[in-house]
Amino acid sequence: MPDAPSEPVKIDVTWDDLDRLVAELADRLSAAPEPDVVLAISRGGLVPAGMLGYRLGWRDMLLAAVVAYDDESGFRGQADFLQFPSDEQVAGKTVLVIDEVWDSGTTIAAVSARIRDAGGTPVTAVLLFKPARSRVDSVPDHYIVETNDWVLDPVKAG
Numbered sequence: 001m002p003d004a005p006s007e008p009v010k011i012d013v014t015w016d017d018l019d020r021l022v023a024e025l026a027d028r029l030s031a032a033p034e035p036d037v038v039l040a041i042s043r044g045g046l047v048p049a050g051m052l053g054y055r056l057g058w059r060d061m062l063l064a065a066v067v068a069y070d071d072e073s074g075f076r077g078q079a080d081f082l083q084f085p086s087d088e089q090v091a092g093k094t095v096l097v098i099d100e101v102w103d104s105g106t107t108i109a110a111v112s113a114r115i116r117d118a119g120g121t122p123v124t125a126v127l128l129f130k131p132a133r134s135r136v137d138s139v140p141d142h143y144i145v146e147t148n149d150w151v152l153d154p155v156k157a158g
Contacts, residue, residue: 022051
């Protein structure tokens with residue numbers, strides 16, 4: 001009889017861990033061409049994007065409010081946009097898209113597609129990449145940790 005599937009390993013990310021991950025991502029991004037504008041995905045990308053903004057001196061930062069998961073039902077199967085910058089804000093620009101985790105990839109893929117549709121060029125950056133859970137064909141342009149564990153980050157602690 002096959003073994004029962006194991007529960008996912010849960011990893012608690014502390015504020016110190018988050019600071020270290022952001023510092024590593026800042027080092028990688030500082031070696032890449034500077035983006036024209038930064039776009040944070042709400043809610044998970046807000047804190048890392050803000051921390052990166054202070055480290056790298058970014059001021060031109062946009063927000064995409066996108067829902068692909070909810071607390072009651074988990075993954076919704078698609079990304080629904082609640083708010084997104086106008087086409088003029090991203091057209092003809094290199095847009096650095098920041099989120100905390102690439103889980104299914106659905107959210108960041110939808111944001112990237114919308115940027116491309118508006119005439120911009122998306123570059124993606126996340127702290128954590130979960131390749132076994134990804135449901136899209138692409139991978140992040142920049143990431144720090146590859147994992148398939150369940151990550152509990154300090155921002156969600158309340």
